[in-house]
Amino acid sequence: MLSNPIRPLAPEPEAALDPDAMRQPLANAWYCVGRSESFSPKNLRAVELDGEQLVMGRDASGDFFALRDRCPHRGMALSKGRYDDGGLTCPFHGWRFGTDGRCRDVPTLSASDAADFSKIAIQRFPVRESAGFAWVNVHLGPQDGVDVPALPDLGFKAAGRVVVELVVEASFDLTTLSLVDPGHVAFVHDSWWFRPSKTLCEKVKTFSPTPHGFTMTSHGTATSSPVYRLLGGAPEVEIEFRLPGSRLERIEAGAKRLANYTFATPLGRNRTMLTNALYWNVPALNLLKPVARVLMRQFLTQDQQVLQYAQAGLDRKPTMVLFGQGDLPSQWYFRLKREALAAQAEGRDFRNPLLRQELRWRS
Ligand code: FES
Ligand SMILES: [Fe+2]
Structure with a gap:
């Protein structure tokens, strides 16, 4: 665990992003x-x-x-x-x-x-x-000695798994941003089973840098969602974002494990595959597979629809205004990607530019 202190929030400039950088997925990655x-x-x-x-x-x-x-x-x-x-x-x-x-x-x-x-x-x-x-990895340049992000692994033996795949007609970056964007959850994913409360509440979360990304950790606080309640007890939830486009949510309650992984895959220009995989080590949860599949597809479809409309808007004018603390993880994504590109161009190891930081937003 990284032990650097929480720094006061430095104001980061609102980003008007370069449209070309916006569209290129990280080349040398899995x-x-x-x-x-x-x-x-x-x-x-x-x-x-x-x-x-x-x-x-x-x-x-x-x-x-x-x-x-x-x-x-x-x-x-x-x-x-x-x-x-x-x-x-x-x-x-x-x-x-x-x-x-x-x-x-x-x-x-x-x-x-x-x-x-x-x-x-x-x-x-x-x-x-x-x-x-x-x-x-379709990168054709040098691969030896290049520090590429590790593959997501599971860390426990799964008793069951449900996978949902969906193609989104949107750029890789826009789709990947949805994996680190806390601001859309209350508006896009407002299904009763995921977010029973309709009021916006202040959220405070601590973010820490990881080898090629960052994590958000919460200890026993995330009891509002019925999905978390399935495990019983007060689960510990850790959500990691890792380049090039993985969101790795790990939930632990005693010996029970649940992992909710989402991967973004660039297919072509403005075509991105979202893969959502839910794994668990509790055999009894296998009974819920058919329900889980339906709910996961509904969840991914909610992202797909807004992303496709947003892509149409970005096609007309390819700039974004990233604003407030809730948009900082989106800015971090671009900083991580820029650093990965610089490290690869200079033939050196990746140096995570992020600091441990507390963020507040309403969700
Ligand atoms: S053998 Fe492949 S195109 Fe002729
Ligand atoms: Fe989403």
């Missing part, structure tokens, strides 16, 4: 591309990530692979082909590729043809697995 079990050795899957089209799958030993979804011959989508015998076959002229991206066979070549296909290859991207999801 992004969630889907539930682990949605990839199998039987099927190839087309995956969109930060403007890149990928073909993904698993080999016979269950290891993931991710290749650019483009046959070098005539540009055919390899995801429309098939995977067998350890390789991918392009459906256009049958070229074969290994999961390392190397061309293994051009079946239409005559034995008398001297052409050498061993130099032909498709770009391969690294894949990791964590918290029951596959993660891909």
Whole structure:
């Protein structure tokens, strides 16, 4: 735990943000591309990530692979082909590729043809697995020795999990800001089951820097939500934001654990996937899966709708006024991202520019 003292609130300038910086997701980072079990050795899957089209799958030993979804011959989508015998076959002229991206066979070549296909290859991207999801980094620059944000992991053995995925027609930054924006909750997420009280109350929370983000901690105070009450007792809630776009909410009540994770994934320009995963270690909660799925989808849809309207407004004029303490976490997001870009450009470790700080807002 960081023990630097709480600093008095320094006034930060209202930010009029550079529209180009607004739209670029952090290039060298891991992004969630889907539930682990949605990839199998039987099927190839087309995956969109930060403007890149990928073909993904698993080999016979269950290891993931991710290749650019483009046959070098005539540009055919390899995801429309098939995977067998350890390789991918392009459906256009049958070229074969290994999961390392190397061309293994051009079946239409005559034995008398001297052409050498061993130099032909498709770009391969690294894949990791964590918290029951596959993660891909499509950055093509240097990767060794670069300090990239750690993958979200779970920290306990889940007895059950519910996942909801939703595509938002909004930029990655605008969507990610909704993960750190306390001001919208009372207006957007005002469902009875989430926020039974309709009055705005003063909130005071302490924020601390973490390796690539910040956490908000509350000790036994968050009893207002019925979701928290499900666990019984007075839960301890910690919410971490971590670059590039993860909100990791961890709830503990005695030995009971609940984790509510949300990941933002850039698909293309103004298209972002929101993935919300709820995990628990209490087997009895498995009975609530169908209800949890409906409520989580409702919650995510509430974000989706306002974000899409806001994106239309930003398309007409791409500036924001970040105002008051409730908007400081949004400003921190941009500061963290700028620092990550600077650290990567200078080839040094990330230095978190944030300080431990108390914030007040009404919610
Ligand atoms: S386009 Fe793939 S083999 Fe021709
Ligand atoms: Fe939200």
